[in-house]
Amino acid sequence: MKFNQIYIKRLIFIASLWPILSIGIDIFQNNVGANPVEFIERHFGKWTLIFLCLTLSMTPLRRITKINQWILYRRMLGLFVFFYASIHLLCYIGLDYQFAWLDIKNDIIKHRYVLVGFLGWLLLLPLAITSSDKMIRRLKANWKKLHSLIYVIAILGVLHFIWLVKKDITEPLIYGVIILFLFALRLNLFKNRKL
Amino acid sequence: MTASKIKKIPSSEITPEYIYNDRRDFIKNLGLILSASALSTFSHKSIAALSTLPSFVESKNVDKDKVSSLKDITSYNNYYEFGTSKSDPHDYADKLKTDPWSITIEGAVNKSLTLDIDELLKLIPLEERIYRLRCVEGWSMVIPWVGIPLNSLLKKVSLTGNAKFVEFVSLKRPNEMIGQKDDMLDWPYTEGLRLDEAMHPLTILAVGLYGKILPKQNGAPIRLVVPWKYGFKSIKAITKIRLVEKMPLSTWMKANPKEYGFYANVNPEVDHPRWSQLTERRIGESLLSPRLKTQMFNGYQKEVAHLYQGMDLNKYF
Numbered sequence: 021m022k023f024n025q026i027y028i029k030r031l032i033f034i035a036s037l038w039p040i041l042s043i044g045i046d047i048f049q050n051n052v053g054a055n056p057v058e059f060i061e062r063h064f065g066k067w068t069l070i071f072l073c074l075t076l077s078m079t080p081l082r083r084i085t086k087i088n089q090w091i092l093y094r095r096m097l098g099l100f101v102f103f104y105a106s107i108h109l110l111c112y113i114g115l116d117y118q119f120a121w122l123d124i125k126n127d128i129i130k131h132r133y134v135l136v137g138f139l140g141w142l143l144l145l146p147l148a149i150t151s152s153d154k155m156i157r158r159l160k161a162n163w164k165k166l167h168s169l170i171y172v173i174a175i176l177g178v179l180h181f182i183w184l185v186k187k188d189i190t191e192p193l194i195y196g197v198i199i200l201f202l203f204a205l206r207l208n209l210f211k212n213r214k215l
Numbered sequence: 216m217t218a219s220k221i222k223k224i225p226s227s228e229i230t231p232e233y234i235y236n237d238r239r240d241f242i243k244n245l246g247l248i249l250s251a252s253a254l255s256t257f258s259h260k261s262i263a264a265l266s267t268l269p270s271f272v273e274s275k276n277v278d279k280d281k282v283s284s285l286k287d288i289t290s291y292n293n294y295y296e297f298g299t300s301k302s303d304p305h306d307y308a309d310k311l312k313t314d315p316w317s318i319t320i321e322g323a324v325n326k327s328l329t330l331d332i333d334e335l336l337k338l339i340p341l342e343e344r345i346y347r348l349r350c351v352e353g354w355s356m357v358i359p360w361v362g363i364p365l366n367s368l369l370k371k372v373s374l375t376g377n378a379k380f381v382e383f384v385s386l387k388r389p390n391e392m393i394g395q396k397d398d399m400l401d402w403p404y405t406e407g408l409r410l411d412e413a414m415h416p417l418t419i420l421a422v423g424l425y426g427k428i429l430p431k432q433n434g435a436p437i438r439l440v441v442p443w444k445y446g447f448k449s450i451k452a453i454t455k456i457r458l459v460e461k462m463p464l465s466t467w468m469k470a471n472p473k474e475y476g477f478y479a480n481v482n483p484e485v486d487h488p489r490w491s492q493l494t495e496r497r498i499g500e501s502l503l504s505p506r507l508k509t510q511m512f513n514g515y516q517k518e519v520a521h522l523y524q525g526m527d528l529n530k531y532f
Contacts, residue, residue, distance in 0.1 A: 047502075053302070054291035054498045055354060116496070118505045127491050184489070186352070187399055187470065188299035 025092060032093055036100045039067040057115045064108035065137075069181065069195045071101040072174050073202065080205040095151055098170070102148040105141050133183035140176035143169050174199045268423045271341035271361050278514065280347060283356040283499045285425050291498060292432050293350065294451060295399055296385070296392035303394065304432035311391045311452070313436040320368070323378035323458035328371065332422065332436045338371065339363040343426070344419055346442035348449075349481045349513045353490040356498045360440050361423030366414040368456075374410075378458035381413040382406075383439055383450045400466050406439065406450040407463035407477065409522075417442055417518055420453070443512040443519045445479045476532040480523065481513035485532050 043063050046052050052059040078094035081087075117124050128134050147167055149155070156163050178199060181192035276282070294304035318335065321327035330338070341361050349355045369381075387403040389395040395402045412418065421440045422429050429435040434451025441448050447467055457463075467475035474488055483493045494506035512519050523531075 054287040055301075055496065056502050057496060058354075060502075115502065116506070120494075120505075123491065123494060123506075126493070130486055131489055131491065133489060186299075186489070187295070188397075 025089060028089075029093060029096065033096060036071070036097070039063065039104060057111070061108060061111040061116060064104050064111060065181070068101060068104040068108055069177055071097055071104055072170075072177055073195065073198050075101055076170070076174065076199065076202040080202060084205075099148060099151060102144045105144055109138070109141050133180050136176045136183065137180035140173050140180060143173050143176070147173075171203065268361055268426065268428055269336050269341055271343050271423070271426075274343040274345040274359065276345040276359075278345070278347075280345065280357040281499075282345060282359055287499045288356060288358055288424065289430050289432055291356075293352075293446065294394075294432060294434070296394045296402070296404065296452075297432070298394045299399065307393050308431035308435075310393065311388070311431050311435075313431060313452075316436045316454075318437060318453055318456065320372050320456045321458070322382075323375045323460060324372040325375060326372065335363070335368070335437075336422065339367045341423065342419075343423075344417075344421075344440070344442075346417075346440060347513050348440075348442065348446050349495060349509065351445040351447060351475075351479070351487060351490065351492075353492070353495050354498055355495045355507070355509075355513075359425055360419065360421040361426065361429075362419040362421035362440065364416055365418045365420050365439070366416065368420065369414060369458075372458075374458055377460040379410055380459050380462050381408045381410060382455075382457040382459050382463035383408075383453050384455035384457065385450055385452045386454050401469050403454075404450055404466045405463065406448055406465045407459075408441065408448075409462075410458075411522055412441065412519075415519060415522065417515060443481055443515040445481060447475070448479050478523075478528075478531050480519075480528065480532075481509065482511060482528055482532070483509040484511075485529055 043060060046063075047056070047060070075094060075097040078090045078097065082090040113119060113124060117127070128138050147169060150159060150163060150166060159166065178192055178196040181195065182189050185192060290305045291301045292304040293301065294308065297304045297307040316332050317329050318332070319327060319329045341363060343359055343361050345357060345359045347355055348358050365381075383406045385404040386392065387395060389402075408418070419440050420437050421434070422437050424430060424433055429438065434449075437453050438451040439449045439453060448465075462477055465475070465477065468477060481492075486492055492509055495509045496506050497504070510516070
C-alpha cells in the first residue's frame, strides 16, 4: 500500500467512528429524547445500513472511476457494518431487554422483523471471521461465494426496517432503493464486461 | 378501584408539587377572570380562549404511579395527522386551529346535540384522572389528564334502542394537519367503542393535561382516553360522536385488519405481529432501567374485566 493510501485509510477509519462520537455527544447533552433506549438502538441500526450501502458502493465506484484504490477500503467498511450491527444487537439485548434471554428468544421467534434482523447479523459473522488475508488465501474461490452473502444481508437489513415500521415506510424504502441501485450497477457492469 | 374513589392518605403526601403550583396559577387567573368579567361583559368565547381550565377535582393517584414529565408527554407522540415521527406532533401541531370548535353528538339519539367546548365544560364538572397509557408499540407513560366522564355526556342525550356502539370522528383539515397531505391513513381518523365501554366510568373525554388546557399535540381541544386499551383507541381532536347500531370500523382496522382489532385491549397474552406485548418500556425511566411487565387491561382489570367475560380475547383482539 502506498503512503497516501495508508493515510486515506486511517482517515476513513477515524471518520467511521463518527456514529460513536455523535451518540456520545447526544447522551452527554441529554439529547436522546423521551425514549433513549429506542433512540440509541435506532441510531446504530441506521448506521449499520449506511455502512452497508458504503461497502456495496466500493466495487461499482472502482469500475466507474477506473481507480482500483476504492477496493482497499471495502473490507474495513464491511467490518464496520459488522461492528455497528453488533452494537445495535447489543443495545437490543442489553439495554432494551437487559439480557432477559427468554423474552429475547420469544421476541425473535414471534416477530418477523426481529427474526430477519437477527438472521442478518448471524450471516455477518462468517464474513467478519473470514475477512483476514490468511482466510482469503485459504478459502480461495469459496471466499467470493461466501462473501456474496452480503447481498442477502443487505436485503434482510432493509426488510428488518420495513417490517419494523407501522405505516410510513419512506425511510426504509430509501435504503432499499439505494441498495437495489447498487445491485443494478453490478448487473449492468457485469454485462458490459462480458462484451 | 375506580379512579374517583378516595383513599385516606394525607393529600400533602400524594399531590405532586406541580399541582400546587398550578393551583396557585389557577387562583391567580381566576381572580383575573372574575375581575375582568366584573368590569366588562365578557362573552364566554373569550374566556374559552384563555389558557386555564375551569377548576377540577384533583386525582388522588391511588395507583401511585410516577407521573411522566410534561416534556415527555408533549414531545413523544403518535399523531399521524401531523407526521409519522414521534416529534412531528410537537413540531407541527401548532398550525391546528382549535378555537372555535364544536362537537356533535348524533345518530341513534332522540335529539342530536352540538356544543362548543366551553359550553361542554359548563355542563359537566371536570375531574383529573391519572392514567397509565400503553402504546401498542410497547412503551407507556403515566398521564395526568383533566376531563369529563364520557358517560356524563352521553347521559345528556337520550339514546334510542339502536345505540349499540359509539363511533368517534376526528378532523380532516390537511392545510392545518400537514400529515394528512399523505394518504397514510384514511382521514379523518375514526375510532369506536361498544356502548358499555363508552359508558364505563374510567372512559373520559380529556380537555386538559397537567392542570392546563390540553396541548395540541396531545389532541386538543378534546380527545378520548380509554386507559385499558392501546393508545391508538384514544382518538384525538374529536368533532363527532355518533351512536350507531353496528360495530364501526376504526382507521387502524381499515389500514391493517390483521394487526389491529376493534377491541385493542391491553393484553400481555395476545401478541402483536410486530411487538411483544409481554413487557413495556416506561418513558422517562433511566437508560438502564428494565422493561416493565405489561398488566392485563393495563392494570385496570378489576374495573373492566367483567365487560369481556366469556369472550375469546385472542379472537376479539
